[in-house]
Amino acid sequence: MSVDDGRAATWEGNPVRSYHEQPVLKKPIWTWEIPTYFFTGGLGGASAGLAQLAELQGNGVLARRAWTTAAAAAAVSPTLLISDLGRPKRFLNMLRMFKVSSPMSVGSWILVAAGTCNATVTLNAWTGALPRLRQIAAPAGALLGLPMSTYTAALVANTAVPAWHEARRELPFVFASGAALSAGAAALITTPPAYAAPARRLALGAVVCEMVSSMMMEHRLGEHARPYKEGLAGKLGWARRLSMVAGAAMLHRRGESSHLAAAGAGSMLLAGALAKRWQVFRAGVQSATDPGNVIGPQRAAVERGEGHGAVRR
Amino acid sequence: MTLDVRQWSATYGADSKPRMGFFTDTSICIGCKACEVACKEWNQIPTSIQGFTGNSYDNTIALGANTWRHVAFVEQRLPAGVEEGASPVEASARAQAINWGVQTYQEGDGLRWLMASDVCKHCTEAACLEVCPTGALFRTEFGTVVVQEDVCNGCGYCVAACPFGVLDQREDDGRVWKCTLCYDRLKDGLEPACAKACPTDSIQFGELAELRSRAERRLDQLQSAGQRRAQLYLADDENGVGGAGAFFLLLDDPEVYGLPPDPVDTTRDLGSIWGATAAAGAALALGLAAAVFGGRG
Incomplete structure (x- = not known):
């Protein structure tokens, strides 16, 4: 329930006292770039891991394409982040310090390091330049891809927004499986089916993990899952479900024989992964602007004697 | 009352100061909004014309980038002189409370009118400061939390992190702004503009330790006068933000004033x-x- 529809604030069906139905929290000011970055960051991070492992397995065709995806995603990501800043010209201020208490600070450093590694490897893959540097850059980029895929979950979980903060234990797994799905789906598009067996296994396995982890998250959230199911977030959730199921079915039936079918399936799975990030983002916005969602659980915790409480009488 | 205010002094050495703060006693707020105006004037904050809300006398709506003091107005319909089935003895004690300076009542027509001037809480455990990736937010030698406007790049992390919804981005500027507890005035030994302008001393400025004991005495006074819902908000360190530099005496639950009943600095997790x-x-x-x-x- 958002404040926009004019209904009274509630929590678990009961009315909640509030100040003229006004939100307690501020609406997150992040715009479309941020949930899109959650997607590209995961795509780039997991693609680097996939590329490094494919290389170890001796699948150079897949490896080279996955490295390119990783480098492209790692190049787009900072562009999205910088354009979202209120003062884009001050983006370098992100690197003034390193703060573990700020996932955004940690993530900025990861993104810079991973982007440099992925670009080095891709440059080497297509031109042969910087062979020595590549020996370090490849495994480093693959390793950095792991936190790059999941730290964005820590970023939103470490806020006062109930739908994000209460999901702090499950959200990293939802983002990790979404990243794996994105990497697999992108490789389906770029790689000929003969070399894409790992991508097919990755994509199908990740769809299952994504669905299961999302369901577990919403189950654990209980009443806090409401923003994920209502409004635009709810619609995005359905769009994601449909495109993932359709993509997985198409991949399962025709993905091995036809590159075109595999690419179509990959596109649908990518759309599903993107919709999921948007759903999580919108759910947070809806949760922050609903006073019932913020006050209700806090009041309930105080009444149960479980909260910290803030008043003395 | 134990008072465990964290020491910032170590990082400031000889320049360290006692922790300063606000005690906002809403029982004597008359809703004049002098604090809002004084704050706007001193800090040269742009206008924030919101239109007519219909929410009692509140047309400022909430704290934000261009509103660092916000006066809330709550109208409650109650039987004249009686609160929650108060006995005649308690009702007469309430009448006495008016003589003691509880001026927010229009008892004749059964309307209880609550007013409260809200402000940044300057938390001991400040989520905004902890998540700020640029270090624009910092802790001053007075223990207050201030945004350095020449550093902030408008990333917006603090906006989502603040459990009170205090910080916001200023449009056409891109950066995030909030109450500085008049850092510039404190540096010159002056009290903040809002406290200076408050005609009833509802906003009291001083050393936090002194303000806390003053608030305890005021709470006792009001409760013995029959104000059973009178309560102190964020007046000690036993809460989810480890105490606050700005705390309040309220006459009803915090959520009635738009304040979260159990705010938590999520960096604890x-x-x-x-x-x-x-x-x-x-x-x-x-x-x-x-x-x-x-x-x-």
Whole structure:
């Protein structure tokens, strides 16, 4: 329930006292770039891991394409982040310090390091330049891809927004499986089916993990899952479900024989992964602007004697 | 009352000062909004014309980038002189409370009118400061929390992190703004503009330790006069933000004034957040390895 529809604030069906139905929290000011970055960051991070492992397995065709995806995603990501800043010209201020208490600070450093590694490897893959540097850059980029895929979950979980903060234990797994799905789906598009067996296994396995982890998250959230199911977030959730199921079915039936079918399936799975990030983002916005969602659980915790409480009488 | 105000002094050495703050006693707020105006004038904050809300006399709506003091107005319909089935004895004690300076009552027509001037809480454990990636937000020698406007790049993390919804981005500027507890005035030994302008001393400025004991005495006074719902908000360190530099005496539950009843600095959960993130990263590595190497044979 958002404040926009004019209904009274509630929590678990009961009315909640509030100040003229006004939100307690501020609406997150992040715009479309941020949930899109959650997607590209995961795509780039997991693609680097996939590329490094494919290389170890001796699948150079897949490896080279996955490295390119990783480098492209790692190049787009900072562009999205910088354009979202209120003062884009001050983006370098992100690197003034390193703060573990700020996932955004940690993530900025990861993104810079991973982007440099992925670009080095891709440059080497297509031109042969910087062979020595590549020996370090490849495994480093693959390793950095792991936190790059999941730290964005820590970023939103470490806020006062109930739908994000209460999901702090499950959200990293939802983002990790979404990243794996994105990497697999992108490789389906770029790689000929003969070399894409790992991508097919990755994509199908990740769809299952994504669905299961999302369901577990919403189950654990209980009443806090409401923003994920209502409004635009709810619609995005359905769009994601449909495109993932359709993509997985198409991949399962025709993905091995036809590159075109595999690419179509990959596109649908990518759309599903993107919709999921948007759903999580919108759910947070809806949760922050609903006073019932913020006050209700806090009041309930105080009444149960479980909260910290803030008043003395 | 124990008072465990954290020491910032170590980082400031000889320049350290006692922790300064606000005690806002809403029982004597008359809703004049002099604090809002004084704050706007002193800090040269742009106008924030919101139109007519219909929410009693509140047309400022909430704290934000251009509103660093916000006076809330709550109208409650109650039987004249009686609150929650108060006995005649308690009702007469309430009448006495009016003589003691509780001036927010229009008892004749059964309307209880609550007013409260809200402000940044300057938390001991300030989520905004902890999540700020640029270091624009910092702790001053007075223990207050201030945004350095020449550093802020408008990333917006503090906006989502603040459990009170205090910080916001200024349009056409891109940066985030909030109450500085008049850092410039404090540097010159002056009290903040809002406290200076407050005609009833509803906003009291001073050393936090002194303000806290003053608030205790005021709470006792009001409760013995029959104000059973009178309560102190954020007046000690036993809460989810480890205490606050700005605290309040309220006549009803905090949510009635738009204040969260159980605010928490979510960086308290950083351990479990980073733990889950690391575990998910490891699971991703295993998943990738299984997909690449799992198909042989």
